[in-house]
Amino acid sequence: MMYWYLLIVAVLALITFIFVAISRPAGPCLRVLMYHKVSEDGTRDYLTVTTDQLAEQWRYLQQEGFTPILFSDLVRAVSAGKALPPRPVLLTFDDGYKDNFTRMYPLLEQLNMKAGIFLVPAFLQQQINESDGLYLDLQDLRSMNPARVEYGLHSYSHQSYKKLTLKELSNDIVQTRDWLKAQGISFQPCVAFPYGAYPKKNPFKRKAFTDTLAISGIALGFRIGNRLNALPLKKPLLVQRLDIRGDASFEDFVRLVKKGKALV
Numbered sequence: 001m002m003y004w005y006l007l008i009v010a011v012l013a014l015i016t017f018i019f020v021a022i023s024r025p026a027g028p029c030l031r032v033l034m035y036h037k038v039s040e041d042g043t044r045d046y047l048t049v050t051t052d053q054l055a056e057q058w059r060y061l062q063q064e065g066f067t068p069i070l071f072s073d074l075v076r077a078v079s080a081g082k083a084l085p086p087r088p089v090l091l092t093f094d095d096g097y098k099d100n101f102t103r104m105y106p107l108l109e110q111l112n113m114k115a116g117i118f119l120v121p122a123f124l125q126q127q128i129n130e131s132d133g134l135y136l137d138l139q140d141l142r143s144m145n146p147a148r149v150e151y152g153l154h155s156y157s158h159q160s161y162k163k164l165t166l167k168e169l170s171n172d173i174v175q176t177r178d179w180l181k182a183q184g185i186s187f188q189p190c191v192a193f194p195y196g197a198y199p200k201k202n203p204f205k206r207k208a209f210t211d212t213l214a215i216s217g218i219a220l221g222f223r224i225g226n227r228l229n230a231l232p233l234k235k236p237l238l239v240q241r242l243d244i245r246g247d248a249s250f251e252d253f254v255r256l257v258k259k260g261k262a263l264v
């Protein structure tokens, strides 16, 4: 009778072990953090973190031994098999808000971190024509040290990639890239999908979508998903990012960075 009991316990333990092993990436992982705006007056919302929050979060990453990387490091890892540093973390900022230069960048230098900013030409043009001061302008982009900040694409005018045909998608990549090139702004072959949207459910449409990105010369595509990415990346065109909301607590941040949402 005792043996049966022990056997059942052993089998249950084994099942639990297998479940945990397959539900969490066991080996090295890449964390990609997604931010938008940065405030200095204490404003916190789902798109806005304060400079104090950023400092606390980035100091935590440093204490935990995470190494900031640039888009180009990840591109080289994917295309040439180049090794990434231990515990790599990629900090990304979407839409190119002005405060990324005025508030985030000084902190980046102060704490010796690195980041990538996903740009939208229509928002940059807004600064040339009207200069409402909401988004970065070309001078800001040229002022940031390329060893610390790199740029990626975030569509031409922030339209959802889920709603575009494949032809429209490839045209959008070309148009976005051509505009940045014409302004002399260097960028990496990386694209963050506006709203994190892409054809997620239909596997055929999803495959056609990532194939179109690859044919268009894109090495890395970024969605949201809120999970860690096992290394080496299995799906470099569907990299998952952790949504860092300014209205979440520091404990929420730590939990998300440790495990992603999968095991929260």
Ligand SMILES: [Zn+2]
Binding pocket: 094, 095, 154, 158, 194, 195
């Ligand atoms: Zn966006």
